[in-house]
Amino acid sequence: xCICANALQNSDLMPSDFIQYIKAIKRYSDRTCESYxxxxxxxxxxxxPESVPTINNIRSYEVHLMDECGMNPKSVSMHLSVLSSYCxxxxxxxxxxxxxxxLVKRPRVSKQLAKFYKREEIxxxxxxxxxxxxxxxxxxxLNYMIINVLYCTGIRRSExxxxxxxxxxxxxxxxxxxxxxxxMREIPLSTMLCxxxxxxxxxxxxxxxxxxxxxxxxxxTPTGKRLYPVFVDRAVKEELGVAGINGQxxxxxxxxxxxxxxxxxxxxxxxxxxxxxxSSLAATxxxxxxxxxxxKSVYINAHPRAKNGGNYGD
Numbered sequence: 363x364c365i366c367a368n369a370l371q372n373s374d375l376m377p378s379d380f381i382q383y384i385k386a387i388k389r390y391s392d393r394t395c396e397s398y399x400x401x402x403x404x405x406x407x408x409x410x411p412e413s414v415p416t417i418n419n420i421r422s423y424e425v426h427l428m429d430e431c432g433m434n435p436k437s438v439s440m441h442l443s444v445l446s447s448y449c450x451x452x453x454x455x456x457x458x459x460x461x462x463x464x465l466v467k468r469p470r471v472s473k474q475l476a477k478f479y480k481r482e483e484i485x486x487x488x489x490x491x492x493x494x495x496x497x498x499x500x501x502x503x504l505n506y507m508i509i510n511v512l513y514c515t516g517i518r519r520s521e522x523x524x525x526x527x528x529x530x531x532x533x534x535x536x537x538x539x540x541x542x543x544x545x546m547r548e549i550p551l552s553t554m555l556c557x558x559x560x561x562x563x564x565x566x567x568x569x570x571x572x573x574x575x576x577x578x579x580x581x582x583t584p585t586g587k588r589l590y591p592v593f594v595d596r597a598v599k600e601e602l603g604v605a606g607i608n609g610q611x612x613x614x615x616x617x618x619x620x621x622x623x624x625x626x627x628x629x630x631x632x633x634x635x636x637x638x639x640x641s642s643l644a645a646t647x648x649x650x651x652x653x654x655x656x657x658k659s660v661y662i663n664a665h666p667r668a669k670n671g672g673n674y675g676d
Contacts (some may be wrong), residue, residue: 363378364622377402380451389543391520401444412525417462424466435469442468477610478619479602484513487605495561501584503565507558507598508581512598512616515539516638519613523589525580530559541639549637 380390381399384390390398405672408426420442427433427441452459458508487509494506500537510524521539529538535556536548551559562581566572571586573579599611617638624634 372616374458376452376455377448380448381418384447391542393520398444398447401441402448405441408481415445415452415458415462417465420445420463420466424469428469439468440566460568477615478622479607479609479615481608481623483605484619487602487607489623490605491601495558495565500565500568503562504581504584505601506562507562508594508597509601509616510555510558511537511619514552515549516617516620518617519591519594521639522581522594522613523579523591526577527574527580528562528576529580532556539639542641545639547636547639567672595648 377399380402381395384398385392385395393540405415405423406424409415413419424438425447427438428435435442442463446461449458449461449463452458491506495503498506511517511525512519515537517537517539518541521541524540525537531538535553538546538548540546549617550659566582567574567582569582569586572582573586581589583589583593593611597611598616602611603645621634621638624637625631630638
């Protein structure tokens with residue numbers, strides 16, 4: 363049975379100070395800080411509130427997560443990453459001599475290729491919804507713009523939600539996006555997407571409670587409020603589900619899709635990294651694996667020495 367403490371009591375090790383540190387100094391998102399806090403609560407609930415992190419109790423906690431909590435290797439690895447960050451903080455504060463979590467071997471996590479939608483499926487969606495911004499009802503226009511912006515820019519769901527009217531610069535054709543760690547980046551917009559934004563803003567004016575201030579949400583719910591995660595997820599599932607698109611229907615798959623397609627079209631991987639707001643190139647390189655796998659498939663099915671196992675005449 364998985365043990366979770368309701369509060370962290372070891373004031374000497376300062377887990378609450380660590381959470382404040384990653385929030386105020388490292389500028390981690392509220393969601394990430396909440397996740398880190400829950401991991402530390404669970405860890406101290408297991409080893410005891412007055413215990414000190416050691417190699418042995420961290421290893422024991424790892425086994426506990428896998429055997430008693432039934433946690434998958436990826437989630438266990440995430441817990442150990444949090445503990446490692448926490449222990450590094452304690453070392454800097456002089457509370458530990460070294461980081462014990464660094465010496466704990468993490469479970470092997472199988473690498474999965476990023477999911478993506480087929481190009482023809484996405485093209486069919488946009489073709490079937492052509493004209494919705496001009497003639498459709500506002501809720502449908504909003505859902506369409508959610509898909510449109512996520513796919514055309516590759517931004518994250520949280521970044522979409524945080525967009526303000528001032529984020530859209532029609533004259534320069536750029537979208538100013540605030541990413542992880544409050545890092546700002548500008549994403550160039552196609553003429554078509556700029557035109558769609560302008561049409562959407564016209565339809566937005568039909569709302570009874572519309573907010574047109576510079577810091578108002580760029581995309582607003584039918585009641586004039588800022589979007590929220592469940593709203594975006596539901597819109598993606600409704601739109602892509604009706605379009606008959608198969609697989610996992612989520613904002614993140616749209617992000618994967620445009621990244622993979624840009625790479626296939628010969629875009630520089632560093633440019634894709636900047637567009638997606640990745641902090642390291644390693645995070646972007648997952649899309650190269652997608653391309654290699656598809657290249658292998660094309661090779662096996664088309665190359666004369668690969669078809670039929672290389673046996674001619676079969």
